[in-house]
Amino acid sequence: MTKKKKRTGKDTQLCVHVSQCQEDPFSVVLEKLNSLTLHGHYKCLNVASGKDRKRDYYKFNCIRAGEKSRNSYRAVGCKAYVSFKVLKCWKDHTVIVQRTYDKHDGHDPSDPKDAHFNNISSDLRRKIEELLSLGTKPAIILTECRKWAKEHGHRDLHNREHFVTPRDIDSVRTCMMRKKHFNCGDSQSVHTLLNGKHQEHVLFYQPYTSDQELMIVLQTPVMKSNMENCAKQAFMVDKDFAEINALQKVFPESAILLCWYHVLQAVNRWLSKSESGVHGLSNTQKRNEIISFFCKLKACTSEDDFKATSAEFCQTFKQYPLVCQYFQKHWEGIGHMWCDYGRRFSHARSETNNVIERFFHRLKYQFLSGYKNRRLDDLIEVLLGKADDYFSVIKTLQDVGRMKNRFADTLSQVSDSASRLMESGWALKITVKNSHGVNAYQVPSESREDMVYDVCPVESYCNCTYGLRGLLCKHLVLLAKLAEVDNDIYPNMETDISTLARIAVKERHYFVHCEDLKVIKMPSLFGNLCFFASAETLQCTCCTFSHYNTCACLKVACSHFKQMKNSLKSPLSTLNDTPVVESTDKKCTEDAVGKRNAVLDTVKQWAFIPEGITPMIDELHTNVLKTKQVGKSICQYEIKTTDNARKIRPLYSSKKRSASIDIPTVCENECEQSITTERETSSGENENLLEYKTKKRRVKAKYMHK
Structure with missing residues (x-):
């Protein structure tokens, strides 16, 4: 290992300072450093290692010192420095030897832009940290820093020491956040957070590994109460069929609604495209008419009204076939998701999901103060800390009448x-x-x-x-x-609900929609609506349940599946006692119900086997046993209706054949002639069909070999 020699050339200046012994050596060194007229800026924090401090040696390097790397933007390997060696007790005085090398490498200190890399002033940094701790937005912090610099007499905008940028403020905030992290690694910090401070809010946690994805499900008590009171009745989403299919599979008894704002947005964007046929300034009035007709479709309160209005839409805009095709393909089939007749229940009088969009806006610019979040543990702290506490306070103030609801x-x-x-x-x-x-x-x-x-x-x-x-x-x-x-x-409501449930069971006024999820389908007494109630999740899509959390549909579902559970021992008793026709078809008509009832009546009549058929069944059973004893089971072989002969097809069927003699064609002709001869011989000799197929394959293979 080679030692780095001190630079003692002609460019190094030496100077000796003498002071009283009572003064602190380090304070004297800083005073001398600030009084020097030097080019560039030198580090004044962490100026020396512990070993150098013990021997009273202080070295201040240029801020652009350090090894230059791909990721560094400040270090350029500058060798400029100022060092101080303190010699104590020399005739009751302190002697300080100063060595200065003020020749910079890799940058020009006289260039104003070089001051862009200066360290932020310690006083200004403390002010920024104070404002950040108060949750001040970056735009306000930037203006406050500008006022601070002017108050202290600084005018050089190139100097980063006194004039910061939004990126500098973000860097200071990042350094502050690092002090709160449990670990420098995001995944380890999240693991510590979810297994400690916020463990009670974790419903599911799957750590990230090379074999599995990271999955976290969090829920606070406020979220749980909102979910139980509001969410399962209906879900309002954008037109994302992956999300819709997932919700329908997990919550089959809940309604799926489309945000009306996003419906109009999607229609308006498509009409503005060239493929719609009504784009451009000349068709502005026609586009407005189409949007107005969509609003008319939205106001339909029954399915029949929606179908009639849809037919009127296609008739009105029949000169624009692309518009009619777009409506029929994308919107007519899912009218119950975005029209009023599909949301005839309590949904908090909300037609859009812009409330969620507003929450995301508040999360970005209020709880995260407009800064880009780069760590998952910081986001979890915001969601379970700031956001949950904020909405709890708002809910409390609304309950006592201090804020409007x-x-x-x-x-x-x-x-x-x-x-x-x-x-x-x-x-x-x-x-x-x-x-x-x-x-x-x-x-x-x-x-x-x-x-x-x-x-x-x-x-x-x-x-x-x-x-x-x-x-x-x-x-x-x-x-x-x-x-x-x-x-x-x-x-009262309880009496009416019990009466309707009793009548529905007595008159078989419901159907089983899904046996596994215990969901029934019950038609409405008014109109063509149908409600779906689940005895497993205790949820229903009817309007009464959305207002009172109880309904006749749910009572019928619980009664039916409880009765089915008690009668599993005897299938025959189930047929006699179950007052319902089971069906999985959503569009079951009265004729289909009558046919199924007839089938069930026939099954009930054949519950006991007649005496005349019993000997025939015994004889059939005896013959089957004899067949098993003689040879293999009659069901062991499969009946094959296809020919297993190898089919030879050309490799490039699209290419044209050349004008030369096609040898496979000649062979095929000869093969067909031979097969015809064999067929005549076989028919004359009354051979079996299987033998004929065997000879056919054999002859064909012979000519293909040639």
């Missing part, structure tokens, strides 16, 4: 409208009628005297404007308030 305010307005109707004697105008054994009512309209609405509380149905969209209208709330006052005329 749009959904709660709307329900309060509906309740006030129902109370106004009740006080004005609207109960005397209501007519009670019976629908399929369930109480239904006719409630007059408040705004129109000639309008009467059909209302059924047990299904949360009302054919008013709001009721057809699955919202809780003032007519339903009015009947609920009347049920509290007069329970004889207006039965």
Whole structure:
């Protein structure tokens, strides 16, 4: 190992300083360094190793010193330095020997741009860290640093020591975040975090290895309560069929809704393309008409209304066949996902998923302060720390009335409208009628005297404007308030639900949709709607369940599958006792139900074998046993209807053959002649078909060999 010799050439300057012994040597060294007029900047932090400190030696290298590498942007291998050697107790004085080599290599200190690589001032750095700890955004920090530099009399914008950039602020923030990490490695830090501080919030954790992907599922108590109260009823997504198929497989009883904003966005983008046929400025009015017609389709409150409006759409824009084909291919078949007739239940009056988009915006620019996140452990800390605490505080303030809650305010307005109707004697105008054994009512309209609405509380149905969209209208709330006052005329919800469930079981008014997931399909009493209830997840897609977390569909599902479980010992008793026709077809008609009932009745009649057939079954069983004793089982051989002969095909069938003699063709002709001769001989001798095929293959192989 070779020692690096000190640079003592003609460019090195020597100087001796004498001071009192009482002064601190290091403070004297810093004072002398700051008083020097040098080119460039020298390091003043970590100036010497512990060994050099013990022997009172201090060396300050140029900030551009260090070995130059591919990833470095500051180090260029500059050899310039200033060193101080302290000699104590020389005639009651301290002697400091200064050695200066101010010749820089690899950069020009006189160039103003060279100051871009200076270290940030320690005072300015502390100010930046203070602002970062308060969650200040980078734009505000940048302006505050500019004010600080002007207040301290700095004007050189090239000097990084006093004028920082957004990248410098991000670097300071990264250094601050490193102090909070459990480990320098992201994966190890995440593992420590999930197995320690946030272990109670982890539902599933699969560490990353070369054989498996990283998977983390986290859930706080607030997330769990929101999931139980809101999420399983419906999921609102973009038009991503991979996500839709996954949700339908895991949550078959939940509805899948498309964000109306993204539907309009997709349609508008396609209409602006050249392939639509209505692009360009000249067709602006026509595009607006198409968008308006989509809004009309969105307002359809029944499937029949949607089909009629779809036919009208195709008829109106028949001169644009590409537009009609686009609508029929991409939107007509999934109308229940984006139209009002497919979301007739409580979905928090939300037609878009822009609330989630707003959360992502808040996550980026409020919780992450606009900085790019590069580590997973930092993101987990934000989600389980800042974000969860923030929304918990917001929810608490909304509950006590300190902040507005749009959904709660709307329900309060509906309740006030129902109370106004009740006080004005609207109960005397209501007519009670019976629908399929369930109480239904006719409630007059408040705004129109000639309008009467059909209302059924047990299904949360009302054919008013709001009721057809699955919202809780003032007519339903009015009947609920009347049920509290007069329970004889207006039965409460629990009584109506029990009555409807009993009638559905008695009249076989439901079908089994999925046996494995315990899902039933129950038609609605009003319109062509069908509801799906799961006895396993205790969820239902009907409007009543979305408002009250209970419904007749769910009671029927639980009753049916509980009865099936108790009757598994005897299949015959299941046929006699099960009051339902099982079907997996979603479009089951009444004729199909009648045919299946006839089949079940036939099976019940053949439950006991007639006496005349018993001897025939015994005889058949005896013959089968004899066959097994004589030879192999009759089911051992498979019947083959295809010829296993090797088929020879040309390698390049698309290429044209040359004009020369085609030898395979000649051979095939001779082969066909020989086969014809053999066929005549075989038919004359009445040979077996198997022998004929054997000879055919043999002759063909012979000529192919030639």
